[in-house]
Amino acid sequence: MRSTPRWTSRPIETLLAELGAMAASFRAGLGAAVAAWPVLLGRAIFYGVCLMVLTAFWDKVGSQRLSGAFALRLPPQGLATYVGVTEWVTLSVPAIQLKLEDDIRGGALEAQLLKPKFYLAQAIAGQAGGMAARLLVLGAAALALLAVSGRAWPSAGGIAAAAVLGVVGAAIGVLLYGLVGLTAFWIRRVLPALLIVQKLMFLLGGLFAPISLYPDWLRIPATLSPFGAHLAFAGQAVIGLSVADFWRALALQAFWLAALSLIAVLVWRAGLAKTLKAGVS
């Protein structure tokens, strides 16, 4: 009992089939994350605790008499909403590096390579499904926390811009962590690569402080780096971002999405070539 279709060499059909399978993986990842709702709830609580600590810190900083450029650049409403957005993105991004490390080093990759679709795209789509659930739940939690905190709300445009830049930034985060995971083709544990990326995320991404506070020699490379595109742009949106700045940020994010996707494909190909020669671990 054959139930075609089979392999097609027509690029459009291949691409559509690939996208269809990615959409199915996305839905499966979303479904799995929703089914594990206690985990989502726990993450939302953790998010709330993080925000309490970080906003208390920034409120304290804001109440001090600061001098020089630092004081001039600190936004008047404080940084509670900024860290709220950067933490929203950070806690939504999946640990795809662990999934890739497990599959590549644990041998599960072999079974995945026996399927007719592009493994990396499938893995990313599945993880993105889970990320979508977290973005929604943590986003709702962020708005609820802001409402009960009594703090001033950012403008509706600022919230909308943060939502757009945050979602695209989260996608950039998936690719960055995905690249960390792909190092498993060459190193037994990806932790060293992860630590490097996390430190860069902290520094250049503006995880706890807007990169607009940095001196120019650091602010410019941070803004142009994928780490800034991952976190800082979305955070900046709620503390003041012009329409022109928004479009510039979005364009830079689009560039990094494309560039990191290309790099991921090239790294994947190199890793796959190595694996097909040496065999799965």
Next chain:
Amino acid sequence: MNPAITVKELRKAYRYSRRRRGAPNGPLRALAGLFNPDIVEVEAVAGVSFTVAAGERVAVIGPNGAGKSTTLKMLSGVLEPSAGAADVLGFTPWRQRRALAYEIGVVFGQRSQLWSELPVRDSFSLLRRIYDQPEGACRRRRDALIERFGVGEVLDQPAGRLSLGQRMRCEIVASLLHAPRLLFLDEPTIGLDVTAKAAIRDFVREQSLNEGQTVVLTSHDTRDIELVCERVIVINAGRIVLDRPIADLRRFIARKLVTLQSQAPTLALELPGVARRPAEPHTTILEIDTRRTRVDVVIAAALALGGIEDVTVEDPPMEEVVHEIYAALDK
């Protein structure tokens, strides 16, 4: 009829670096190893050639490390050979891996193709999309397979929470959802109970007979080979040492070892087709030629003697089977 598989002088050598003998320890050694590594080459498959006709069921057997799994991996496209050629259903596996994937089903006993965090039902749905299967036909096939393997009750459980037996049944269903023309089974019954093994063997055989599906199987369980396959290829040290119909080898394969623990130091048990192996007092090891005497007959005869404390039934080790085949070939 075109062969399903044609393999010519297929070779696979693995290269790895090892510490040089007499090299100093510490950073100097690490530095020396970096610039002048001692590369060792191990030949896992040393030039195998064979063909498998469409619809044929072939067992590839051999001791651990013989090159069976390596051969299967090359034929399924997840490993590139060092040399040689192979044609699987018209594809060169390592160059057209994803195209070939539509045509083959693979079960590697140690590796799962299901998504551990997803319910089995969702894994099956995802596989339908991954293999671009039309919904109606795939659903009918899926439902028939679910019923056949009795996995209906576990469909809503994540694959990662299933027992080994349940998981393996689901793996078989998953490998057959897209109606492959060729099935590679690498230790498909490893760790399974007798019922699950029987279900898998019966199904694979029936499927092949009814739908003309080609089967290539490796297993350490001689019953898998005896009940599923019609031809046996014996591999040792990366080379094919024997390629015969199963009928020629049944005398080596159709055997069971029954170990009896008894209160008496020895058991006086004489039956046709039953040989006694050396053992400690109170232990009796019987080698049964199952073509001549059934296992249950031997156990019944032993129980009739009284004082039996424990009974174990197992297959002779594959290494032993292969060794005896060699010995018979030499004569």
